Amino acid sequence: MKPSPKSIHGPEVEFYLTRSDDLQKADLAAIEAAYARREDRGLYTAFEPSYLLAAQERERHLLRLLARRGWSSFKDARVLEMGCGNGTWLRQFIQWGARPEDIWGVDLLPGRIAEAARLCPPEVILKCGDARHVEVPDGSFDLVLQSTVFTSVLDTAMRVRLAREMLRVLARKGLIVWYDFHVNNPGNPDVRGVDKAEIKNLFPGCHIFLKKLTLAPPLGRRVAPVSVSLYRALSCIKPLCTHYLGIISKP
Numbered sequence: 001m002k003p004s005p006k007s008i009h010g011p012e013v014e015f016y017l018t019r020s021d022d023l024q025k026a027d028l029a030a031i032e033a034a035y036a037r038r039e040d041r042g043l044y045t046a047f048e049p050s051y052l053l054a055a056q057e058r059e060r061h062l063l064r065l066l067a068r069r070g071w072s073s074f075k076d077a078r079v080l081e082m083g084c085g086n087g088t089w090l091r092q093f094i095q096w097g098a099r100p101e102d103i104w105g106v107d108l109l110p111g112r113i114a115e116a117a118r119l120c121p122p123e124v125i126l127k128c129g130d131a132r133h134v135e136v137p138d139g140s141f142d143l144v145l146q147s148t149v150f151t152s153v154l155d156t157a158m159r160v161r162l163a164r165e166m167l168r169v170l171a172r173k174g175l176i177v178w179y180d181f182h183v184n185n186p187g188n189p190d191v192r193g194v195d196k197a198e199i200k201n202l203f204p205g206c207h208i209f210l211k212k213l214t215l216a217p218p219l220g221r222r223v224a225p226v227s228v229s230l231y232r233a234l235s236c237i238k239p240l241c242t243h244y245l246g247i248i249s250k251p
Contacts, residue, residue: 050220053231058245059092061213062177065247069175074098080141080169081105082131082162083149087116090124100124106131132161140169145177151191163202170250178246199246207249214243
């Protein structure tokens with residue numbers, strides 16, 4: 001059963017998903033401040049060599065993992081991204097063949113949803129609100145993605161609730177795609193890595209495959225402008241990789 005597209009998309013976006021009562025204004029302000037500190041320093045653009053190489057590597061490995069699990073097309077696949085930001089991943093799924101009307105994005109911050117609305121096709125469903133409470137029936141999506149969201153959620157209980165919601169909206173034979181830091185960033189107190197043990201606790205009883213990926217960004221930013229070959233060689237040394245790319249499925 002497909003979720004019902006209730007939101008309005010376009011220049012005037014309706015932010016109809018209300019934030020839960022337990023998410024206090026102070027919590028929202030802290031999240032907004034954290035993202036403001038990290039956003040748009042020219043690091044997250046295809047013109048930044050290490051960002052481009054990391055994105056290409058991630059795309060290649062993810063498609064390979066999905067193919068190994070029987071995926072050969074995104075046609076008719078219902079996709080949800082938790083914490084969609086400006087919709088970079090949503091647009092990527094469209095390039096891979098997903099239909100815009102089958103793609104949903106949820107983000108807590110109105111400014112990020114408004115930017116996604118400007119950049120994504122109008123058929124994409126965008127919801128501004130708390131991803132721990134997505135107003136859709138159980139099992140609505142074939143693929144649920146989170147990309148560097150959990151590391152920005154410092155409260156363990158909030159992480160657990162977000163993971164439970166991802167499992168709730170996932171179809172019985174669907175897949176969760178996980179991409180996030182497994183290490184802490186000593187220079188950024190706004191994030192906390194999620195290691196393998198915690199991922200297993202977040203998704204108890206699930207089938208979990210994790211692959212270390214993405215050369216440590218500070219190193220990658222130095223190496224990529226000098227040598228693509230060196231960047232790719234170093235990214236094969238797993239102790240130098242800072243993220244997990246994972247596939248999670250229900251038991």
